[in-house]
Amino acid sequence: MDYIKKQLPNSLMKTGGIMLVFGVIILILSFVFTPERAFFDYLWIYLFMLSIGVGSLALVALEYLVGATWSTPFRRITEIFASATPLLIILAIPLFFGLHDLFHWTHTDAVQNDPVLLSKSSYLNVEFFTARTIFCLLLWTMFYFLIARNSEKQDVDGNPVYTKKNITLSTIFTPLFVISITIAAIDFAMSLEPHWYSTIFGVYYFSGTVIAALAATTYASVKLKEGGYLDSALGNDSFYSLGTLIFAFNIFWAYIAFSQFLLIWYADMPEETFWMINRWDGSWKFVSIALLFFHFIIPFLLQIDRSSKTNFKSLKIISIWMLAAHALDLYWLIFPTLFKGNAGFGWQELSFPLIVVGLIMVIFKVSAEKKNLMAVKDPKMQAGLDFHL
Amino acid sequence: MxxxxxxxxxxxxxxxxxxxxxxxxxxxxxxxxxxxxxxxxxxxxxxxxxxxxxxxxxxxxxxxxxxxxxxxxxxxxxxxxxxxxxxxxxxxxxxxxxxxxxxxxxxxxxxxxxxxxxxxxxxxxxxxxxxxxxxxxxxxxxxxxxxxxxxxxxxxxxxxxxxxxxxxxxxxxxxxxxxxxxxxxxxxxxxxxxxxxxYEKGDSKNPLLSLKFMGVVAGTCVVTVLVSYFVLQVLLFMPPFSWMHEQPKLLPQGKSNFFKDNWSMRRPVEGTVARGFIPYEFKGMPDSMVVPTPNPLPVTKKVLEVGKKRFDTYCSPCHGYFGKGDSRLRGQFPAPPSLHTEKVRNWKDANIYHVITNGQNVMPSYESSISRDDRWAIIHYIRVLQRSQNAPDSDLESK
Structure with a gap:
């Protein structure tokens, strides 16, 4: 292989930084004028960053676990996205100032008069919530550092022992990840409506995180490949698998979303249906329909053709599309609690795209500064480069 | 092998x-x-x-x-x-x-x-x-x-x-x-x-139609059927579940050693009447003994609807949907007389009730099939049928 490390352009840092600053200004303004709404916006941003960071970490672990070779050329890019994970600890702090605005179950007087919430209060209370959040964040961060460190050490001497170590780490991490992502989904998104419950909710959020992580990796890989930052031996065929995985996880998402909906629809019990009815009220109806088309039907039809998965242009379109669809998905999960009756999108929500895009650009630039963009001495690398359909 | x-x-x-x-x-x-x-x-x-x-x-x-x-x-x-x-x-x-x-x-x-x-x-x-x-x-x-x-x-x-x-x-x-x-x-x-x-010179006909090929296909079918029958019905045969049938309970009219009289059912205490089972006082008596009592139900739409439903279910197979005796069972059963005759029209409600409860000639007793109130509702409905076939002129004028 002929990979030589090239520094990413500084414009990435500059553009990202400017977007981030503007986004933070909008967020601060909305904290001043509409504090409750600002916390919901912040939760939206936080969950999206969590999707990218932790979803990428899960993808890295998945590659080690199943021994995939095609994804080895892209693994370092996924690792760079996963470097958002440690940042989540800092980003979580503002959330704790907004617990009262975000979560109804933190209102102790309301809980006392509500038998449903009272019976759930042994799980949904601030102390246990904090403990769970810390547990999840520390778990993810720890495994990110362990896996990424081994992977980087291998760049120096190419010792296959590091691959073995990472396989062991991934084997331990995967079941823990399943538990922790379920906890995170229930705590951050499902408990916004503490009366509602869905046992499939963790899987639903997980399917979204993987799509977001895959889409981010695909977009970055295609961009870097076009800019000549990656090895010249890396062919279009390797990208085919990224496109296929997005396609597959998109269908998986639709399957889970529909399973959740169908059971609620069938049972028709008021304690479950109100969550869906909230998302069918007024203009929320259009958001729900848009989610169906935007997240599943249109990408499904776009990606059904084989050539769309090896064509760089359509890969870029689909990955940006899916990132936007995941943002819409999160919006659909979070905001009906705040905007009862009608969906809303104001200047406050502009902070989301600005901060998310800016932050990811900055993280990518900073994190890629010290690393190779490809795991140069990974023993599986040559097999990954040789991958042909 | x-x-x-x-x-x-x-x-x-x-x-x-x-x-x-x-x-x-x-x-x-x-x-x-x-x-x-x-x-x-x-x-x-x-x-x-x-x-x-x-x-x-x-x-x-x-x-x-x-x-x-x-x-x-x-x-x-x-x-x-x-x-x-x-x-x-x-x-x-x-x-x-x-x-x-x-x-x-x-x-x-x-x-x-x-x-x-x-x-x-x-x-x-x-x-x-x-x-x-x-x-x-x-x-x-x-x-x-x-x-x-x-x-x-x-x-x-x-x-x-x-x-x-x-x-x-x-x-x-x-x-x-x-x-x-x-x-x-x-x-x-x-x-x-x-x-x-x-395999042989001139063997050029469609191989699908060759006798050997079709024979092998047919033989395979026969063998498959026989083997699966043997495996499923003989080798792996299990009697169907009968656990629901065998329950540790007493069936009505079954024998039991629990009570001295060996009956599984208990008779009601003497001098009591079971709830909903009001005995008919003229049971088995001739028509002339019946003391006419008025129909206890009011003539309302609801009552008539119940009466129509019961009549269509229990009476119409022989009497016909309009009580004309044009039954669906004609030819298999002796057709009953019309309900629109002078005799039946002049009957008191209690007489019709007596016939339904007791039976008459070939007609069996419907006491156990139709509840008391439903019998009275049927009588109201029969009156409606009779009126419909013998409407007096005054009915037309009043509208």
Whole structure:
């Protein structure tokens, strides 16, 4: 292989930084004028960053676990996205100032008069919530550092022992990840409506995180490949698998979303249906329909053709599309609690795209500064480069 | 032992060599995946069109080596899948919305959400069936019953441990010696000619119609049926579950040793009447003994509707829907007299009640089938029927 490390352009840092600053200004303004709404916006941003960071970490672990070779050329890019994970600890702090605005179950007087919430209060209370959040964040961060460190050490001497170590780490991490992502989904998104419950909710959020992580990796890989930052031996065929995985996880998402909906629809019990009815009220109806088309039907039809998965242009379109669809998905999960009756999108929500895009650009630039963009001495690398359909 | 029998059958029924048909292809075996990819590249370079590569497992890079265009089989699957979706949608819509309407959970008759799993399943099923059939159609070269490659040493090797390539004789550039030379120069471990599957001279009729082939198919069917019958009905036979039937409880009119009188049921305490079982005081007495009591029910729409329903269920089979005695059972049962005669019209309600409760002539007692109130409701309805057939002029004038 002929990979030589090239520094990413500084414009990435500059553009990202400017977007981030503007986004933070909008967020601060909305904290001043509409504090409750600002916390919901912040939760939206936080969950999206969590999707990218932790979803990428899960993808890295998945590659080690199943021994995939095609994804080895892209693994370092996924690792760079996963470097958002440690940042989540800092980003979580503002959330704790907004617990009262975000979560109804933190209102102790309301809980006392509500038998449903009272019976759930042994799980949904601030102390246990904090403990769970810390547990999840520390778990993810720890495994990110362990896996990424081994992977980087291998760049120096190419010792296959590091691959073995990472396989062991991934084997331990995967079941823990399943538990922790379920906890995170229930705590951050499902408990916004503490009366509602869905046992499939963790899987639903997980399917979204993987799509977001895959889409981010695909977009970055295609961009870097076009800019000549990656090895010249890396062919279009390797990208085919990224496109296929997005396609597959998109269908998986639709399957889970529909399973959740169908059971609620069938049972028709008021304690479950109100969550869906909230998302069918007024203009929320259009958001729900848009989610169906935007997240599943249109990408499904776009990606059904084989050539769309090896064509760089359509890969870029689909990955940006899916990132936007995941943002819409999160919006659909979070905001009906705040905007009862009608969906809303104001200047406050502009902070989301600005901060998310800016932050990811900055993280990518900073994190890629010290690393190779490809795991140069990974023993599986040559097999990954040789991958042909 | 089983393998030996199969081998003997194989030799007896499916002669593999020597074949006398015209040359179908020249085939070559290679030992390593890299060799076969190299061979495929070279064969493509020479400009051969009708050739194919067979490997025991999919080889990455073969598409490029053979310069294959994207397969059109995807479109077959797509169209089959779409027809499956449409078919399932129409099926669900017709069945639940039109043909057999059942209210479920207060929902509309036809709903999209529960149809989606069916639509999904049928999409998969139809596309799978169509794909498998197209595969058989293409690979078996219907109407032939087998691809000429079948039962050759070549196909046996490429399905286990070797990589094979063959060039068909109908290729425009085909020349036996050239092709053999090409394969040998590429390092093939064995090159062979494959002839069409004709074992005797002039054996050119459609192999699907050959007596031997049809005999084997029919024999296989018979053996399969017999074996599955034996396995399911004799070898693995289990009596159907009877656990629901055998319960530790006393059945009515059954014997029990629990009580002294050996009855499983208890008789009511003397002098009491069970709830809802008001005895009829004129039971078994002639008409003349009946003391007329008025109909206890008011004439309301609700009562008449109950009466009509009960009349249509219990009375109309013999008396007819309008009480004219034109029963549906005519010819099998003696038809009862009309309910519109002078006699019946002048009967008091209590008399009709007496007949329903006691029975009359051939008519049995309906005491146990129709509840007390329903009997009185039927009487109101009979009065409605009678009025409808014998309306006085005043009825017309008052409207």
């Amino acid at each position: 089983f393998g030996k029998i199969l081998k003997k059958l194989d030799e007896k029924l499916l002669k593999s060599e020597p074949r006398t048909g015209k040359l179908f292809a020249v085939a070559a075996l290679f030992d390593k995946p890299d060799d076969i990819i190299h061979a495929a590249e070279k064969v493509t370079e020479r400009g051969y069109k009708n050739y194919d590569v067979l490997t025991p497992y999919p080889l990455h890079g073969m598409d490029g080596a053979m310069k294959l265009k994207p397969s059109k089989i995807g479109w077959v699957a797509f169209i089959a899948g779409i027809s499956g979706t449409t078919l399932a949608f129409l099926m669900m819509w017709w069945m639940s919305g039109i043909d057999y309407k059942i209210i479920f959970g207060g929902k509309p008759y036809f709903n999209l959400p529960p149809s989606i799993p069916i639509m999904f399943e049928l999409t998969v099923l139809i596309s799978a069936i169509v794909l498998v059939n197209s595969l058989i159609l293409i690979y078996m070269k219907l109407p032939a019953n087998a691809n000429p490659l079948m039962d050759t040493e070549f196909i046996k090797r490429v399905t286990s441990d070797k990589f094979g390539i063959y060039i068909q004789a109908d290729d425009p550039k085909f020349n036996v010696d050239e092709v053999r030379g090409l394969f040998q120069s590429l390092g093939s471990s064995s090159v062979s000619n494959i002839n069409e599957a004709e």
